[in-house]
Amino acid sequence: MKSRKPLVPLIASCFILPALLLAAQSGATPREQMIGYLNGIAKTQLEARSSVIAGVRSRVDADRRKVEVRERILRLIGGLPEVEGRLP
Helix, strand or coil, rough: CCCCCCCCHHHHHHHHHHHHHHHHCCCCCHHHHHHHHHHHHHHHHHHHHHHHHHCCHHHHHHHHHHHHHHHHHHHHHCCCCCCCCCCC
């Protein structure tokens, strides 16, 4: 059985080299590339949020949205502690 180890660097270079060449051609620093990438993600998420908010037409819709946002935030932070009385 032949060893496949020589193929690993070849396969890795097929993915890494084009990325490096693209980065070099753009003239942007890695920091600028990261900022652009994150801004692209934020733009997509803000557009999705705007379309959802545009669908809010009534008080019922607003209340439903409020509940969804609250549930999402609680899920992201891991919920609230179940403590009664004073905190230590």
